[in-house]
Amino acid sequence: MAEQARIIDGKAAAAALRAQIGQEIAAIKAATGLVPGLHVVLVGEDPASRVYVNSKEKLAAEIGMNSAVHRLPAETSEAELLAKVAALNADDSVDGILVQLPLPPQIDADRVIDAIDPAKDVDGFHLVNVGRLASGRATLIPCTPLGSMLLLKQLLPSLAGLEAVVIGRSAIVGKPMAQLLLQADCTVTIAHSRTKDLPGVVRRADLVVAAVGRPLFVKGDWIKPGATVIDVGINRLPDGRLVGDVDFAEAVAVAGAITPVPGGVGPMTIACLLRNTLTAFHARRGDGARA
Ligand code: NDP
Numbered sequence: 001m002a003e004q005a006r007i008i009d010g011k012a013a014a015a016a017l018r019a020q021i022g023q024e025i026a027a028i029k030a031a032t033g034l035v036p037g038l039h040v041v042l043v044g045e046d047p048a049s050r051v052y053v054n055s056k057e058k059l060a061a062e063i064g065m066n067s068a069v070h071r072l073p074a075e076t077s078e079a080e081l082l083a084k085v086a087a088l089n090a091d092d093s094v095d096g097i098l099v100q101l102p103l104p105p106q107i108d109a110d111r112v113i114d115a116i117d118p119a120k121d122v123d124g125f126h127l128v129n130v131g132r133l134a135s136g137r138a139t140l141i142p143c144t145p146l147g148s149m150l151l152l153k154q155l156l157p158s159l160a161g162l163e164a165v166v167i168g169r170s171a172i173v174g175k176p177m178a179q180l181l182l183q184a185d186c187t188v189t190i191a192h193s194r195t196k197d198l199p200g201v202v203r204r205a206d207l208v209v210a211a212v213g214r215p216l217f218v219k220g221d222w223i224k225p226g227a228t229v230i231d232v233g234i235n236r237l238p239d240g241r242l243v244g245d246v247d248f249a250e251a252v253a254v255a256g257a258i259t260p261v262p263g264g265v266g267p268m269t270i271a272c273l274l275r276n277t278l279t280a281f282h283a284r285r286g287d288g289a290r291a
Contacts, residue, residue: 005229007257008151014267017150020105021274022063026239028281029064033165036281037066038096038122038274039088043081044074049100052270056098058217059270063114066093067278083114089117093286096122096277101103119284122276125172133179139283140276147232147268148209149184154227155257163204167191167218167245168211173232177209198222209247221249 029035038060040052042234053069060067070084081099089095097120101107113121118128124142132138152159164186168174178190191201202222208229210218215235223229233245244261252258259265 004157005252006257007252008155008230008257008258008259008264010147011267012150013151013154014147014271017260017268017271018059018063018274020272021065021278024278025064029251034281035064035066036095036277037068037093038098038277039068039070039094041070041072041081041084041088041097041099043072043076043100045102046100046102049102050213053100056270059100065274074104076104076107081107081112081136083113085112089120090114092118095281096120096273098123098273103251106154120280122273122280124176124276129278130171130176133176136183140182140280141175141272142172143272143276144173144211144232144265144269145180146276147272148177148265149180150272151230151259151265151268152207152228158185159207163189164207164209165189165202165203165205166192166211167198168209168232169209173211173245174209175227176209176234177220181209203242208246212245214245215243215249217247218246218250218251220254222246223251223254226256227254227256229255230265231259232262234261234266256273 024038025036040053042049057069057247059069088094099112099117101109113125116126118126121129121140124140129140130209133141166174166178169190169192176191178188182188189201191198195201199222205224206227208227209232211232211234215237229246229251231246232246235243237243242262248283
């Protein structure tokens, strides 16, 4: 019988990262009296967003980071949200601003993201931060790709020369993930809904990142034996179970290492949001070298 893949414990890695950030916050506070501050803006009542935001608030508090959630009603206008963002931009105690997506239909998300001070854009979605990442001068990197990279780097001493296939080309996950892998010297293919022979493309990969948004989409026989699989997907099945974009039961028998869902990339995403807030704190104070 084939050996089982190593299961990458994102929960433990995220806890370790949060503990490290917590220690750094305590040291900053002792030395300067300052505490990094994360502000999340939540518009409306989207249940999944509410869960994410509560979790961000709780984990920030646990590590001693200042955090606030600004809850605005679903009928908030774009002008009102832009005014809230402007107020947070102007507030020096605010290091990180995150506007939880999705936003209600009357609000143009791009316009709101463009309005966030790039130095406080802890999601890394502002055009300035997108450009910085593309040109290899990133400060604030989108949290999910950053978390995925941290897991990969813990697992593999070097990614240089590996064939990496990223399935999905969103601005939030697929594209920044591909850029990070390229910067780590992988040979990168970005696959998407128009890719021909996706199973054949994935079979070439030493490293697969699935960010598709389709439950159990990537099958075990698409995976090259021994490959590393990072499953970004979070999908809820009709029976209530949370599953990834990869058919874990099949892939675990073929891969060399694989992230589970839940307990893989998800916890790292939030830990990286906290890390980005600390990075923004240092960078805003001209202390970018430590970030
Ligand atoms: P998007 O819907 O923005 O992007 C999905 C991508 O998958 C698109 O590029 C799309 O291609 C591609 N795709 C869709 N169908 C196929 C197909 N049949 N074959 C190949 N490619 C396909 O999703 P996101 O990037 O925002 O998120 C992806 C997944 O990651 C979701 O499950 C989401 O819930 C999860 N997620 C998890 C996070 C975490 O913390 N773990 C954070 C963010 C997202 P095309 O561009 O051609 O349409």
